[in-house]
Amino acid sequence: MKPEAAIRNQSHVTHSPEETIALGRKLASELVPPVLVVLLGELGAGKTTLTKGIVAGLSAVPEEEVTSPTFTLIHEYGAARRGRTGRTPVYHVDLYRIENARELETLGLEDLLAERAVVIVEWGEKLGPALRQLAPGRSVVEIHLSASSDSERRIDIRVG
Ligand code: ADP
Numbered sequence: 001m002k003p004e005a006a007i008r009n010q011s012h013v014t015h016s017p018e019e020t021i022a023l024g025r026k027l028a029s030e031l032v033p034p035v036l037v038v039l040l041g042e043l044g045a046g047k048t049t050l051t052k053g054i055v056a057g058l059s060a061v062p063e064e065e066v067t068s069p070t071f072t073l074i075h076e077y078g079a080a081r082r083g084r085t086g087r088t089p090v091y092h093v094d095l096y097r098i099e100n101a102r103e104l105e106t107l108g109l110e111d112l113l114a115e116r117a118v119v120i121v122e123w124g125e126k127l128g129p130a131l132r133q134l135a136p137g138r139s140v141v142e143i144h145l146s147a148s149s150d151s152e153r154r155i156d157i158r159v160g
């Protein structure tokens with residue numbers, strides 16, 4: 001059984017950013033690179049907050065250093081863990097400013113995945129049909145986030 005099977009189709013409700021970060025850390029332990037983690041949800045839904053937990057959980061960097069790559073588009077958090085499989089780079093991509101398929105292509109998401117990386121993508125909605133092209137033979141974890149109140153976030157995880 002793939003480790004990601006353990007997180008298939010889960011729904012969570014968190015009540016603080018700290019809880020969302022803790023959930024991200026737990027998720028991190030289930031990820032097997034190369035894997036594409038697609039985050040969907042509106043501004044303020046908690047995509048960056050969850051990413052802090054995932055990145056910290058992979059021990060790439062402390063969570064304070066994880067910020068939205070809104071202007072640079074991609075952050076690389078370096079070697080996440082060493083082991084039998086060697087280096088696992090962790091990439092954090094924000095597609096907020098991406099306007100079309102051509103811009104998306106220049107990001108080279110495919111190349112990032114080819115590095116046996118963990119690739120976390122905010123505003124996954126913007127992948128559109130490109131998601132299907134990236135997906136074959138790769139693990140994709142889709143996470144929908146939404147605010148149900150000021151401090152409550154619903155977080156639905158789907159592994160496919
Ligand atoms: P996004 O990246 O989706 O735009 P952020 O993670 O940057 O969202 O912002 C989420 C905002 O919501 C932060 O200001 C955070 O403090 C706040 N927040 C309140 N409750 C939660 C929660 N349960 N989980 C995550 N963020 C929360």
Ligand code: MG
Binds near residue numbers: 047048068122
């Ligand atoms: Mg964000």
